[in-house]
Amino acid sequence: MSTTPLTAINRAPISPPSPSTTTTTTTTTTSTQSVPSVDRFALLIDNSKSIPRLLQAHAALLRHGFHDHSILNFKLQRSYASLGRLDYSVALFRRTQSPNVFFWTSVIHGHAQCGLNDQALLYYTQMLIQGVEPNCFTFSAVLKVCPLGPGKALHCQAIKFGFDSDLYVRTGLVDVYARAGDVWSAQHLFDTMPEKSLVSLTAMLTCYAKHEKLDEARLLFDLMPERDVVCWNVMIDGYTQHGMPNEALLLFRKMLRAKVKPNEVTVLSLVSACGQLGALESGKWLHTYMANNGIRINVHVATALIDMYCKCGSLEDARLVFDRIQGKDVIAWNSMIIGYAMHGFSDDALELFNGLCKIGYQPTDITFIGVLSACAHAGLVSEGREFFSSMKDEYGIKPKIEHYGCMVNLLSRAGHLEEAYELVKNMKIDPDPVLWGTLLGACRLHGNTALGEEIAEFLVRHDLANSGTYILLSNIYAAAGNWEGVARVRTLMKNSGIQKEPGCSSIEVKNKVYEFLAGDKRHPKSKEIYTMLEEINGWLRAHGYTPQTDIVLHDLGERQKEQSLEVHGEKLAIAFGLISTKPGSTITIVKNLRVCSDCHAVTKLISKITGRKIIMRDRNRFHHFVNGSCSCGDYW
Known part of the structure; x- marks a missing residue:
């Protein structure tokens, strides 16, 4: 971060602010009609909503000799940070002699707002070293950026300084434990709060929803005396992220009846819910709702719509959205490529990949998942091998488990079972159950009982078997008419407490x-x-x-x-x-x-x-x- 001094600041040295200095300056200002008062300057700074306006106010302040006024300097420091010029704010802070807790809190808050978490924590540590005691506002600012370890230390300090019962500090502590997944500690702090604000309620709601405690989240949500759009978004997104898309859509309808206006965050969750369900009619209605209610369809929303339309079976609508995106990024291209691949339109997926490369975009690992999947669905073995090699050799992309999964699917479904098996055995990363399941499924498809048994026994022996493993092995035996083998597998499943996922x-x-x-x-x-x-x-x-x-x-x-x-x-x-x-x-x-x-x-x-x-x-x-x-x- 740049900390280059402001030219205006260099024009006058900053001396330690003192009550007598402030009083004298104020008296002089009020006695001279041509010089604006401190209150006028404070108002001028507060009303400066852009950097040029704030620089003008700063210059006027210096011209009239208010360079060492602590309140005005504090306001300037805070305003520069809020308008995105953290470097100017830091320059002012560093020229403040013996800054008090408000100056320290302001610079901590500024870094926290910019996502500079480590720097915010560093400033907090420096403040303590300088012998300045934090106040409740300091704790509120620094807790927003704390991981669990430092958060626990701050919790102890909040108790030491007597701020742990402050509403905002307690809310910050709840948020620290919630973000770290320590639901019990978050809930304990929340339950012992003497009063609960909308912010604290939302923090606890987010904790429940994020960590799949949706019953507790919904109970808290329903009991909330007031709910803003953030609360609705948290609950809707909780349902969407944890496989309950129907509930997300039902809650959205309730949100509309409550006259709460959705925003971009709301529609992103709902578009995802429609995609999970394959609910094309609902997805189209939502798309129309956005257009009619001023919700801007930026590249992020448009990409979500492409994904939704593809998952709902309408490639035509997905392509219309794709073609209309201004300044589409590689993520939008990836969504359309994967859409074509999952529908089996492999030629279109590969054509789009060529178009992506032609305009100068660098393919990502997600791009190659789409391309390899397209090859797998069409049985394009030689092309798939070439793409798999090129992602490593030409683009420097290290294959992930998903890429190996695509290759195993491609090879095994095309009958190259031994090659697929060798690929799995020689992988530099551990294969997951999905990959093994793909190989087992191909054994059933091609009637290779011997290899299927070998793989299944390996998985059982290494405690890697899941319900899919047993079902696929049972399928292999059943296809071969080996009912004794089917019965043996079912007994194993029963003894292990494994149940088949119902269709x-x-x-x-x-x-x-x-x-x-x-x-x-x-x-x-x-x-x-x-x-x-x-x-x-x-x-x-x-x-x-x-x-x-x-x-x-x-x-x-x-x-x-x-x-x-x-x-x-x-x-x-x-x-x-x-x-x-x-x-x-x-x-x-x-x-x-x-x-x-x-x-x-x-x-x-x-x-x-x-x-x-x-x-x-x-x-x-x-x-x-x-x-x-x-x-x-x-x-x-």
Whole structure:
């Protein structure tokens, strides 16, 4: 940071302020009509809302001999910092002889406001060394930048100096413990506060929401006597960040009814929630709301919209937003590249990558996740190998676990299982469960039971197995007709307390999201849904459809296997979509697991029979079903 002296300051030496000096100056000022008073100068400084105006006020102050007036110098120091000229503020501070606690607090606060946390703490330490005792304002300023270690030391000092019960100091302490994840200490301090301000309530609310204690957060939120937009944002973002997007959207509607105006932070959380749900209608409504209510769609909001539209299945809307961004950064390019990749539009993703490089942007590690994912979805093995090499050799980007995951997915799905396995074994970082799961899934796809067993045994032996490991191994045994192996795996799961994640499919109709589990009958229109399902089954039989009962992982009779396939969640969601939307309109389904081969085949047929476009987002990618074909080319 520059601390070059101000020219104006150099024109007059600063002497230690004293009561007698201040009194004399004030008397002289008031007795001479041509010289402005201290109060006039103080008002002039307070009203200077730009650096040029403040410099003019500073020059006038010097011309009239107020260079050593402590109150005016304090105001100047504070104003320079608030207007972004911390260097000027520091220069004034360093020319103040024997600065009192207010000067020290001002310079600490200025550095804290600029995010210069270490410098703020250093000034606090220097103040103590100089023998100046902090006040409650000092603690409030410095606690904002404290990590847990120094925060605990400051907590002790606050008690020593008798400020620990001050409302603002106690709020700062709550915030220190909350930011560090020490929820118990934060809650203890909060509960023992004699009174609670909106700021302290918000600090505790943020603590709960950030650390996934959403029930406690909502209880506190509902009990708050007043709530500003920050409180609403904290609660909405808490739901969004911790996998409860439906609750985020419901709370937003409540926020609108409470006449609280959303801001950019609100819409960023909500756009993310819509993306998680695949709620295209809600996302479009939110986009329109921003335009109609003066919420500026800057590059950050626009990038969030691109991500949302891609996750909701509308690449057209995503590209429209992308093309309209003025001064788009590499993050916006990455979002569009990844969007094309997840939809299987690999040519578009790679074309956009070339465009990014052509205009001079440097690809990032995220860019290569999108590019490698595009190669994986299209089976572009040689291209993927080249990109993986170029990210290291040409761009100096060290591969992360996500890049290895893309390469393992690319190689193993294309049948290069041994090469993928060697890549995993030779990685310089530890493979994660997702990567192992990808390899196991490919073993099932290609019927390589031996390698699947070897990998699964390795994971179990090294305590790396999760529910996905057991399910994939069970799938491998089931596909091979080894029901004894399936039973053994299920016994292992039961003994280990591991449960399979239930499949769930959702669909948005009239801005409301409905979820369906396999065999679900909770929906109010359950009778109509199952009637539609029977009609669909008739269509399928007429078109020669044969259920793929070999994917059922239970040793059941053939008819029982067929019945279990008929009530998969995505089929129920499609049936509900057919009875709830206009003929010819697109149906969009979001599934938390990978779509099974039977549902994939059925959805292709339904798209042909009904003339509907059906978009399905599963755990891995998007499938666009049109007139009996899927955009994945049956390669997923």
